[in-house]
Amino acid sequence: MAIRARQSTLSSLLVVVAAVCLWGWDQWQKAHPSVDTAGHRKSSAEESAPPSPGKGSERAGRYEVYRGCTLAKEKHNDGDSFEVSLPGGRTDIFRLYFVDTPESEFRTYRGGEDNYTRIKQQAEYFGGITSEQAVEIGRRAKEFTLPLLAKRPFTIYTVWDSPFNDQRYHAFIEVEDGGKSRWLDELLVERGFCRVFTKGAEMPDGTPMARRKDQLRAMEREAKGRRAGAWGLR
Template sequence: MKRRSSRGSRFLWGLLWLSLALLQAWNHYRDKPVSTQPPEAESRFVALADAQLVEDAGNDGDSFKIAHDGSEHVLRLYFVDCPEKRLYPLVKNRLKDQAAYFGGLSIPQTESLGLEAKALTEKLLHEQRFSIQTRWERVYDSARSYALVFFDDGEELSEKLVRAGLCRIHTKGTWMPDGRREFDFETHLRALEKEAKAAKRGAWGRAKPVPSTSNP
């Protein structure tokens, strides 16, 4: 009986100490102002002007190497995912997902789209003036950093790729440097994608392979 009483006392003391700790935490945070800024506001975008595209075997439609201020960086676009340029074991499932996203294309058709996306991105970055906005947010545990690429006409590279029907809207998004919410910009991209589908541009104009049928 005495042992049970001792256990009960320890339990009550534990509850008391937990209550005190919670009360102290509440007192500490109750008057702390609630931020109305997006989560990324703590890490503002940095503008990289006068960057140049660096020719690299790893460049594709949504990921590429640039040179800026004496350093080289590999950047990855927010919001969009371009098809892979070639099939190898590591991207086999991703290529299948990309092919399905575009309505059931074949793997060769999807690879071809990846090469078109790479060509468009390189053409734009070579022929037009652009500015990069980045927060140096790492892509998983790789050396790449997420970024946005804006051209003099005000459009971002993801908009041009979606408009051309050369990518899927599928990856990490972000609040925009001009204050637009992630949801709003993605909704805008969805509208551009709808237009690309209606105009049968890029992937949306490809003839779907006819499923083979075997005789019983």
């Protein structure tokens, strides 16, 4: 009887231990959503990627390609971030690799936070223009980008990369400008409407990230020489 009692107690103890372990693993996964069940860290693209390619997409290397995209009307659309309607009806918010246009207005958010510090940093990038001038450049960037995207369909290249898990995905955007296919990020650089500042990536044509950044820096130097956009306000 004593042996059976000890076996029963041991079995109960093992059940309790197993339950505690399962609970602990569940809690750890909730606290570490970027790690899969094998213990491997997921990339930011894997965390934010849709379960399957969207309708109407193609492949170009690592990128999903969506042709015939159109601009969706959204009040927060800006010079470098906007809502896009993809073929098949899906709608998502995309922001450009490599470039950051200044904020187009001063904002105060819930909780008392605002974008004043960010605007000041953007102004400093352009040689110390005022915050008000930086916002004006942000408005000009918005007034350039949104009509261009609304004019005719454009092409999105994305890996569904959302580093901040905020449902905004990085992308390269190919548009038609002056009868030629151009990258939207370089058009903004050429006009002095942005800083070469944010996250970069390898280009869809295979150009390495570092080389592409050098190309954009060269365009930026040329824009400075012409005193284009913000560079003409110093």
